[in-house]
Amino acid sequence: MKFGYFDDANKEYVITTPKTPLPWINYLGCNEFFSLISNTQGGYTFYKDAKLLRLTRYRYNNVPTDMGGKYFYIKDGETVWNPGWQPTQTELDSYECRHGIGYSRFTGKKNGLKASALAFVPMNDNCEVTQLTLTNESNEAKSVKVFSYVEWCLWNADDDMKNFQRLLSCGEMEVEGGTIYHKTEYRERRNHYAVYSVNAPIAGFDTSRDEFLGAYRSAANPEVVEKGQCTNSMASGWSPIACQQLNIELAPGESKDFVFVLGYVENPQDEKWEDAAMQVINKKRAHEMLARYATVADVQKALTNLKEYWAELLSKYQVNSKDEKVNRMVNVWNQYQCMVTFNMSRSASYYESGIGRGMGFRDSCQDLLGFVHLIPDRARERIIDIASTQFEDGSAYHQYQPLTKKGNSDIGSGFNDDPLWLIAGTSAYVRETGDTSILDVMTPFDNDASKATPLMNHLKRSFDYIATHKGPHDLPLIGRADWNDCLNLNCFSEHPGESFQTFGPSEGPVAESVFIAGMFVKYGEEYAQLCELKGDAAEAARARAEVEKMYAAILKDGWDGEWFVRAYDAFSHKVGSKECEEGQIFIEPQGFCVLAGVGVKEGLAEKALNSVKEKLDTKYGVMILQPAYTKYHLELGEVSSYPPGYKENAGIFCHNNPWVSIAETVIGRGDRAFEIYKKTCPAYIEDISEIHRTEPYVYSQMVAGADAPRHGEAKNSWLTGTAAWTFVNVSQYILGVYPTHTGLQVNPCVPSGFGDFDLVRTYRGVNYHVSVKNPNGVQKGVSKIIVDGKELVGTSIIPYEADKKDVNVEVVMG
Ligand code: BGC
Ligand code: NOJ
Numbered sequence: 001m002k003f004g005y006f007d008d009a010n011k012e013y014v015i016t017t018p019k020t021p022l023p024w025i026n027y028l029g030c031n032e033f034f035s036l037i038s039n040t041q042g043g044y045t046f047y048k049d050a051k052l053l054r055l056t057r058y059r060y061n062n063v064p065t066d067m068g069g070k071y072f073y074i075k076d077g078e079t080v081w082n083p084g085w086q087p088t089q090t091e092l093d094s095y096e097c098r099h100g101i102g103y104s105r106f107t108g109k110k111n112g113l114k115a116s117a118l119a120f121v122p123m124n125d126n127c128e129v130t131q132l133t134l135t136n137e138s139n140e141a142k143s144v145k146v147f148s149y150v151e152w153c154l155w156n157a158d159d160d161m162k163n164f165q166r167l168l169s170c171g172e173m174e175v176e177g178g179t180i181y182h183k184t185e186y187r188e189r190r191n192h193y194a195v196y197s198v199n200a201p202i203a204g205f206d207t208s209r210d211e212f213l214g215a216y217r218s219a220a221n222p223e224v225v226e227k228g229q230c231t232n233s234m235a236s237g238w239s240p241i242a243c244q245q246l247n248i249e250l251a252p253g254e255s256k257d258f259v260f261v262l263g264y265v266e267n268p269q270d271e272k273w274e275d276a277a278m279q280v281i282n283k284k285r286a287h288e289m290l291a292r293y294a295t296v297a298d299v300q301k302a303l304t305n306l307k308e309y310w311a312e313l314l315s316k317y318q319v320n321s322k323d324e325k326v327n328r329m330v331n332v333w334n335q336y337q338c339m340v341t342f343n344m345s346r347s348a349s350y351y352e353s354g355i356g357r358g359m360g361f362r363d364s365c366q367d368l369l370g371f372v373h374l375i376p377d378r379a380r381e382r383i384i385d386i387a388s389t390q391f392e393d394g395s396a397y398h399q400y401q402p403l404t405k406k407g408n409s410d411i412g413s414g415f416n417d418d419p420l421w422l423i424a425g426t427s428a429y430v431r432e433t434g435d436t437s438i439l440d441v442m443t444p445f446d447n448d449a450s451k452a453t454p455l456m457n458h459l460k461r462s463f464d465y466i467a468t469h470k471g472p473h474d475l476p477l478i479g480r481a482d483w484n485d486c487l488n489l490n491c492f493s494e495h496p497g498e499s500f501q502t503f504g505p506s507e508g509p510v511a512e513s514v515f516i517a518g519m520f521v522k523y524g525e526e527y528a529q530l531c532e533l534k535g536d537a538a539e540a541a542r543a544r545a546e547v548e549k550m551y552a553a554i555l556k557d558g559w560d561g562e563w564f565v566r567a568y569d570a571f572s573h574k575v576g577s578k579e580c581e582e583g584q585i586f587i588e589p590q591g592f593c594v595l596a597g598v599g600v601k602e603g604l605a606e607k608a609l610n611s612v613k614e615k616l617d618t619k620y621g622v623m624i625l626q627p628a629y630t631k632y633h634l635e636l637g638e639v640s641s642y643p644p645g646y647k648e649n650a651g652i653f654c655h656n657n658p659w660v661s662i663a664e665t666v667i668g669r670g671d672r673a674f675e676i677y678k679k680t681c682p683a684y685i686e687d688i689s690e691i692h693r694t695e696p697y698v699y700s701q702m703v704a705g706a707d708a709p710r711h712g713e714a715k716n717s718w719l720t721g722t723a724a725w726t727f728v729n730v731s732q733y734i735l736g737v738y739p740t741h742t743g744l745q746v747n748p749c750v751p752s753g754f755g756d757f758d759l760v761r762t763y764r765g766v767n768y769h770v771s772v773k774n775p776n777g778v779q780k781g782v783s784k785i786i787v788d789g790k791e792l793v794g795t796s797i798i799p800y801e802a803d804k805k806d807v808n809v810e811v812v813m814g
Pocket of ligand 2: 346
């Protein structure tokens, strides 16, 4: 069942009922000011950091779900309704939510009145703008009232749930015409306040939630709205809000627009007050911001800027195939999600609280793979930020804080895959841009400038950390965990409340990871290539020799007969082997070893992938392991803490499905690669939204596996490495346009019925117009490449020529 449809021409997903299975959200903002906004206008807003600088309040786990947002109540006679349906839930005559790229538009109709709210965060400004348009579609004059509503939370969002004995006495407000200022805690150490404004004369306001709602009521039935008159309340402590009342007359057919601006303002210390004695805040910067959106023309201009920005970004990879679902995912939604993961990492979603994890080391490195072609300059900056949290021995803080960019010592280090992801991200950046100067950038260890060394040295330390931390089988030690945060082989946690990620020793001398071994083969080679670029042939040769050793170790002790072993535990027992009672086969080493090329020439790759198909496949995607752990295994940790079928315990972890799909392309099986691609691809499962339940335009982290009662149901949408890896898979391996150090390689691996396709790929500033013909419907193989009329001989890499603007490439598969 569907709850909407894709409007490809406008790059929008159109939701046609407010009653989606779960809130279906969008992200507004591209730089520093962000809003999460759901299809019923729920959500919240923050500046830079959803924990420390959250403007509006949001309650997770609320009942009914998704209460709290930027609402407009419309009182038309005795009927009170909202254009986004919540919070009154008054049935609408019609409803539509259009989630676009960086904006959302909500349109509700009731009793001949149409209300449309268009919300977005303008480029380079710290505010969210909403244009509210009311249209009288009836034959009679209408006299209606509009009440806006936001609830403030501009204090530490953690304290909002813990330290209310203090916060309930702190709230302070100022009101100036139609503009409401939230200045709680500004009297002391804050240099910032928030503002909510409307560009029209108001008929009243409220800033005290208790006055607005009335006792024992909720946002579903505010007393002020029911009575039809604001009380001009000034909040003093308790819960400050902003509500503006507009009384509006509309002739038949008449339309009126109002512009609401929700903004964040910072003042330098010496310009903090307009009147320090009276504690009146300096509103100059707020006035300037509001003036930028004084009229509908201003708003439309800002929206056009935003749309142009996105059109430019997305133009860097555009495909035109016969498969409209592939086109819409590649051209719009997958790249969009990659940008959102760049901005949010794993901090703020409807499943991540915004107050927990900061930026993950491995997460951020992998996210890079999905957006490096879009915003290479910001990718460069991100790489240096990440590398600066590495330790001198090559290990790394597992997370760092977005505001301070410092490593997070609560979680510390010891996740032994982390160092290699830095090589992955840097290599992707250099391949994309050709900018080897990044390798010379003096980059601190542990954020200590006195310990700065060229980035290339960081990569060497990454490489050496793995090469020198091996266990009894010459495989890499796993530490606290590798990519699978829940495979905690050194943890041995027996008491609730202990964190699986930090409890126990950070490293045992025995537990080893075959997955990291596969990574080492892949990124060890990429490291060697970077060494060559730097002219260091000796280091490249040394690296390749280490890679050879690792390859041999995988074949010797990492192969189980029909598939790759997952790990060795702290007793040197196999994990992910036919010898195990449960958890006999894991997805990660099958995908990663094969995509790294391990076992291809020995014929093991094909066997491993056949085992994946036989043992892990479901119609909703490939499960992470089988059989599921049915009881808690002290020696395995969190993986066995989840009930069978969920998360890392035999869920369909969408993140590593593309690894298997890529692995299939490595051995040339385009049909199977594409089959796997489709199973978790949002556009393909839109039709089963009642089962899948999360947004049909973005990937989720996890879909419940075959052992779960709700097999097929997804959780944790938006912020997942799945976005980057699925984009890498479809763009670089299936459609086959892969950036190398010397040029763009074109080597598609498609299903036999995929047909011809064209694409445009901007690479190092040159637009490659690629046309792929597949006359015999082969899955892989290129028989001819013609570049600007000249046939390319002996290679599928189109050499990069900086002086060209456009290059025409004809590719014949066969
Ligand atoms: C989740 C993992 C996640 C980890 C982060 C675990 O509970 O299952 O997916 O990576 O928490 O700390
Ligand atoms: C989510 C985490 O963000 C990521 O770092 C990890 O690799 C996966 N879960 C698997 O555990």
